[in-house]
Amino acid sequence: MSNPLKDMDKPDVIFAIGTNMTECHPVAATRLKKALTSGARMIVADPRKTRLAKMAHLHLPIRVGSDVALLLAMAHVILREKLYDIDFINERTTGGVEFCKHLAEFTPEWASTICEVPAKDIEKAGLIYGAGKPSAIYYTLGITEHICGVDNVQSLCNLALMTGNLGVEGGGINPMRGQNNIQGAGDCGAVPNNFPGFQPCEDPASAEKFTKAYGREIDCERGITKVTALNTCGDGIHAMLIDGENTVVSDPDKNHCEHALKSLDHLVVIDIFLTETAELADVVLPATAFGETDGVQSNTERRVQRLRQAVPPVGEAKPDWWIISEIGKRLGLPGFEYESAKEVFNELCSLSPIYAGLDWDRIEDGKYHWPVPDKDHPGTPMLHEKEFKNGRGIFKIVNYRDPAEVISEDFPLWLTTGRRLQAYHTRTQTGRSAGIEYLLPEESLEIHPDDAAELGLVHGAMAKMSSARGEIEIPIKVTTMSPKGTVFTSFSFANVPVNILTGSGYDPVTQTAELKVCPVKVGPV
Amino acid sequence: MSIFLGFCRFANRSGLKIPHLRRKDVCETPTLGDFSKSQSFFERNSVEGTNRPEIYEEIVQTGDADRALFNLINIEKILILKIRFDTIALQLMTVNRDQITEVDLLTMTLDGEAVQFTEGETIYQVADRHRKEVPTLCYDDRLEAFGACRLCVVEVEGIRNPVASCTTKATDGMVVKTATEAIEKHRKTLLELVVSENRNVDVDELSGYASQEMKNLVDRYGARTGRFQGRKSGTSNTKDKNPFIVRDYENCISCYRCVRVCAEQEGDYAINVMNRGFDTQIITEFNQDLRDSECTFCGQCVQTCPTGALGDRKALRDVETPGELKKTRSICPYCGVGCSVDLLTKGDKLVGVQPAMDGPANEGALCIKGQFAFDFVQNADRLKKPLIRRDDGELHECEWNEALDAAAAGFAKVRDKFGRHAIYGVASGRAPHEAAYTMQKFIRAGFGTNYIDNCSRA
Numbered sequence: 001m002s003n004p005l006k007d008m009d010k011p012d013v014i015f016a017i018g019t020n021m022t023e024c025h026p027v028a029a030t031r032l033k034k035a036l037t038s039g040a041r042m043i044v045a046d047p048r049k050t051r052l053a054k055m056a057h058l059h060l061p062i063r064v065g066s067d068v069a070l071l072l073a074m075a076h077v078i079l080r081e082k083l084y085d086i087d088f089i090n091e092r093t094t095g096g097v098e099f100c101k102h103l104a105e106f107t108p109e110w111a112s113t114i115c116e117v118p119a120k121d122i123e124k125a126g127l128i129y130g131a132g133k134p135s136a137i138y139y140t141l142g143i144t145e146h147i148c149g150v151d152n153v154q155s156l157c158n159l160a161l162m163t164g165n166l167g168v169e170g171g172g173i174n175p176m177r178g179q180n181n182i183q184g185a186g187d188c189g190a191v192p193n194n195f196p197g198f199q200p201c202e203d204p205a206s207a208e209k210f211t212k213a214y215g216r217e218i219d220c221e222r223g224i225t226k227v228t229a230l231n232t233c234g235d236g237i238h239a240m241l242i243d244g245e246n247t248v249v250s251d252p253d254k255n256h257c258e259h260a261l262k263s264l265d266h267l268v269v270i271d272i273f274l275t276e277t278a279e280l281a282d283v284v285l286p287a288t289a290f291g292e293t294d295g296v297q298s299n300t301e302r303r304v305q306r307l308r309q310a311v312p313p314v315g316e317a318k319p320d321w322w323i324i325s326e327i328g329k330r331l332g333l334p335g336f337e338y339e340s341a342k343e344v345f346n347e348l349c350s351l352s353p354i355y356a357g358l359d360w361d362r363i364e365d366g367k368y369h370w371p372v373p374d375k376d377h378p379g380t381p382m383l384h385e386k387e388f389k390n391g392r393g394i395f396k397i398v399n400y401r402d403p404a405e406v407i408s409e410d411f412p413l414w415l416t417t418g419r420r421l422q423a424y425h426t427r428t429q430t431g432r433s434a435g436i437e438y439l440l441p442e443e444s445l446e447i448h449p450d451d452a453a454e455l456g457l458v459h460g461a462m463a464k465m466s467s468a469r470g471e472i473e474i475p476i477k478v479t480t481m482s483p484k485g486t487v488f489t490s491f492s493f494a495n496v497p498v499n500i501l502t503g504s505g506y507d508p509v510t511q512t513a514e515l516k517v518c519p520v521k522v523g524p525v
Numbered sequence: 526m527s528i529f530l531g532f533c534r535f536a537n538r539s540g541l542k543i544p545h546l547r548r549k550d551v552c553e554t555p556t557l558g559d560f561s562k563s564q565s566f567f568e569r570n571s572v573e574g575t576n577r578p579e580i581y582e583e584i585v586q587t588g589d590a591d592r593a594l595f596n597l598i599n600i601e602k603i604l605i606l607k608i609r610f611d612t613i614a615l616q617l618m619t620v621n622r623d624q625i626t627e628v629d630l631l632t633m634t635l636d637g638e639a640v641q642f643t644e645g646e647t648i649y650q651v652a653d654r655h656r657k658e659v660p661t662l663c664y665d666d667r668l669e670a671f672g673a674c675r676l677c678v679v680e681v682e683g684i685r686n687p688v689a690s691c692t693t694k695a696t697d698g699m700v701v702k703t704a705t706e707a708i709e710k711h712r713k714t715l716l717e718l719v720v721s722e723n724r725n726v727d728v729d730e731l732s733g734y735a736s737q738e739m740k741n742l743v744d745r746y747g748a749r750t751g752r753f754q755g756r757k758s759g760t761s762n763t764k765d766k767n768p769f770i771v772r773d774y775e776n777c778i779s780c781y782r783c784v785r786v787c788a789e790q791e792g793d794y795a796i797n798v799m800n801r802g803f804d805t806q807i808i809t810e811f812n813q814d815l816r817d818s819e820c821t822f823c824g825q826c827v828q829t830c831p832t833g834a835l836g837d838r839k840a841l842r843d844v845e846t847p848g849e850l851k852k853t854r855s856i857c858p859y860c861g862v863g864c865s866v867d868l869l870t871k872g873d874k875l876v877g878v879q880p881a882m883d884g885p886a887n888e889g890a891l892c893i894k895g896q897f898a899f900d901f902v903q904n905a906d907r908l909k910k911p912l913i914r915r916d917d918g919e920l921h922e923c924e925w926n927e928a929l930d931a932a933a934a935g936f937a938k939v940r941d942k943f944g945r946h947a948i949y950g951v952a953s954g955r956a957p958h959e960a961a962y963t964m965q966k967f968i969r970a971g972f973g974t975n976y977i978d979n980c981s982r983a
Contacts, residue, residue, distance in 0.1 A: 022821075025861070030792060178860055179955055185953065218970075223978075226980075239939035239948045241936070241950045250980065265938070268932045268935065272907055273908060283931050284911065286907070287956065291902050296957055303863060303885065314909055316910050316925065325963055326925075327933045421893060428901070433899065434839060435769055
């Protein structure tokens, strides 16, 4: 997030796109509700009539995967109506002229044919966002889990740049991270392109820094992503160490994923439960869970916070850092003689410029947002306040592309996937917490009444759903939450393994899977 | 009083927006030595007017933080605030002139002492700031004041009847007494009346965060006299079989905190009040079960209930579990918001979760997952020992040494056979930093590659 969570009750205009916030980030959503109570206006772009959409002043039920078209047209309206912030554009950005020229043809009428919402609503969205002082953007995986995820994000940046909504209280571009420490995994350098603290692997100075710190030469080129690694299992990649991820249920194209892991010579999984993924491993190592270990987490607003141990680990479970270090030591690697989580974290701080002002003791109260470049720095709740990291904000020329697969005679419905309030990911945790099943006993496929009638589907009955990759059975839930032509389900339930169907394509830059779009056929069993 | 708290109050009162300020940033009274250590900080930040030690000396020497800071703002029109810190010492930060909003300070007399406040503050807020311990039952500082319980009444000179301090604005020159004999007697009588309507006062502290408020006040005022006998109010809802929230309205005192937190804090409006007087009932729309209402089971109503009428059904399973109830501050393991929670434990057992009211990301809020989905931790399915795949193709439990040796040997074998680019690491987005950090170090230091990723792409 460019802005802190406490800013969320301050926007004049809220633009929420591709986020089911009341279910996925409920506590953050309470702040938006407060903003609404005090007079903020809200635009929600989401194919489904979510709770958030029902609260919106303007709901745009756009076709899945049509976000770029919507955002280009909104920018077109902002330009035409001169709602841009010319001073901000002149002083802090580059590429504005080219971007404005690019916008000429992308009228709301043009976007309307792609997004399948009325042109006047797109026009209205542009006017409302453009007039907000400030306007804030919130998004989640509904933006990124597309083959054009990067284009979607850049389109949002363009909107914020042209209206000067960056570096202002109550504004900004705010992606909400979905997992407790997914931000932290990136902060710590568990990515193929960056060392800890987002220091690029391809930067020779960084490579040298870590070569020196770790005592061995490290490739000065980025590694492959997990998606590529899974594609080359058995043919390039022969061993994997997976920590706390139920890859075969959460990743797209389940069959492919399972096949990939099975073709490894050696698979070691660290987890708290014997997940579907752990069942495929050669060695499974039991890790400590929440409440059983000390550690550190970064939240979605880059706030670095302490986890504390409250109970002893079950059985012989050990902290992840201890397990990995023990494997390292057995391979004869130096630098893994840690005695505590504190030691590990302090080493991270010593190597990461964004954590340079932090250490284990300083984060006791969780008051710092990174970057914290030195010990006298108060932290950075808001990014881009005076300047952008790389100088000027860059307008990017973006064009609309169709999703990897589009609906056809064979697969005439759009499937989009997501999450439920009461379930978390693959339910390894919520599925084992008493009472949750009282509210959400099973997964179902949400389908519009018209579609259900046309396909002869009855509420509560089982249906077959297939895509180019496979077929599953799933109970039907007839609801107007889904727009006509689009069906929805979550990937949380192992008995409805929807990721057998997904996996049509990946963003070429980030290799994020297009989990939000998958043409399917649905019919009675 | 710590200088910081004084500042907090001052800032609060004057409507100043101070960045990076946390109520928790309390420290002992600083010394001038501390100040000198922070000189470099100013110099680096070179903000006008901040390099004047005499200002700080004044703060330190007067001991009255409120007044010192008030003088300071008059002298310099610049606020200097201190945030605590860590092992080294005091840091001083400056707030830019343009961030300062000047407001008029008004004065009232509170229990004989002249105190300052700003327009818009209630008597209760001023009194609370001066630690007057005015009792309340319907008050939750996250919610609009409601004025229902009448316990916070105070005497105001010139007004014949006691006034509810939570809903009465302080005015310039007002003379207020918070705990006269008459007021205290009145409070005791009120509590005696409240007690008489409830089935019981003593509820287990596992019920919820605020569940002991009523019990504590009843004890403080010695109100278990049984002076009033008669009709009880409220009917417990036993038909709602939801597994999370006990709805024991026989202990309800109609403070409406549950209704208000649901509306004001959560924006869900799932519950409301039906009837009045002895017949008051808290209900959902059409009196259906919570499951069939707008309720999201965030548990905020449970945590704000001052009598335990609403109880945390999951935590209450462990009333009989031996051991003292302990709270440990941590962070919720679900989404990326990073809500602070207090883990409730008895002995080695995790028995529940309560929201941390001073959690920086959530400020007391939680959702159903953070509030109620904690017991996966000590679930019987947890892996307790390492597993290894033996010749029969099945996973078998084994000792750590064997498992770690096998794990390491497998990587060494693949490295030797296929080269260092044949090994890949996937870090968790769920585990702490230390897991992700050691994982990437293992790959980079172990094999010299950047063949490492996490689960953010799916």
